[in-house]
Amino acid sequence: MSWKVSHSDQTQNEVQLTWNVHVVEYVNNIYRRTTVHVNSSKGTVADSLPKDILILGPHFVPPSYLHVEKWQKCPAIEPMTGYLKPLIVVHPFYYPGLTKCPQCDSINVKWDSWTTKGHREVHGIRQEECTLGMQLRCKDCEMHFGKGKGGDPTKGKYCFATTNALFWERREAWEMPCGIPYFLKRCALTRELFDMIIELRPSSTSAGLAENIKWICISVDNTFWSAGKASIADSKKKQTKVWKGGMMMDGKGAEYWSKEEQAVKLEAAFEKWSRKGGVWSVAAAQVYADQMNHV
Ligand SMILES: [Zn+2]
Structure with missing residues (x-):
């Protein structure tokens, strides 16, 4: 097109x-x-x-x-x-x-x-x-x-x-x-x-x-804004909101992070939830990999 x-x-x-x-x-x-x-x-x-x-x-x-x-x-x-x-x-x-x-x-x-x-x-x-x-x-x-x-x-x-x-x-x-x-x-x-x-x-x-x-x-910082939309289901189909309302910092609202900080935080979040087991789909893993290339 x-x-x-x-x-x-x-x-x-x-x-x-x-x-x-x-x-x-x-x-x-x-x-x-x-x-x-x-x-x-x-x-x-x-x-x-x-x-x-x-x-x-x-x-x-x-x-x-x-x-x-x-x-x-x-x-x-x-x-x-x-x-x-x-x-x-x-x-x-x-x-x-x-x-x-x-x-x-x-x-x-x-x-x-x-x-x-x-x-x-x-x-x-x-x-x-x-x-x-x-x-x-x-x-x-x-x-x-x-x-x-x-x-x-x-x-x-x-x-x-x-x-x-x-x-x-x-x-x-x-x-x-x-x-x-x-x-x-x-x-x-x-x-x-x-x-x-x-x-x-x-x-x-x-x-x-x-x-x-x-x-x-x-809020243009979509990386974290979009995270606010996600909740996660564990193997018992129990759903948990991961980041309620986006990445809030001490209730003060979102702060802008440098590229390096973004990468660290994104990595940490992914690591944390992938350790919980089976919460991210295969597609999400690919998206995460792509995302890391963009940061
Ligand atoms: Zn005319």
Whole structure:
């Protein structure tokens, strides 16, 4: 899939990409079922969605350890899934109001496809997230800037991804629909983080603000955050929470550890629980080995 090659600076994690693909399949399905096909005769009304199909999104949160715990008697622990980030989908199924050109306001537009570049990372307060958007083509702008239509592509654009800063630059922050991240050229922020920055900015220097954000974003340290989701079953199927609420230090909240400390702590935790016998699955052992390579 082109996602893997086009965005080398974004997450390449196979598990994350698989999760994204599942979300895309779901959204494609509910969108197709509720949209009038372009070749349909005039006046055709879109179908409604059968009631046994749940409407989920646009903020998709991966299944937590609770799901595994309730679905399996003796849960197979795969810590890698603890790294999965929520995915925010910026798609016309959820936001039909986006169906107009962000450059010239024309409604002579067409939703092309999902953005071929794949997801973008979104900075959040409690955890990092991802976002995936759609490509909107403006037929009026294409006349001016489309090479195939005799326009000059150096003068402007006619295709806009909903996860690109360009799509939003003419809109005020308060005009953006709820839940859509705040897109900048180089990064994107959750609305929550954006609101907090606005709140803090008047009373803080940029360095002070950066320091605050750094501390709040410590949860980005997914290695230990994901551990908070895991519980362990012993041979009698008795379940124990390993690290309740993540790695808490004397109730003071998570602290950031250096690479070396991370490695030591991860190793110690794995050792301790592997001595208990049979608590980690074979997959977990592999994930642990991979993880040690990353630290
Ligand atoms: Zn336009």
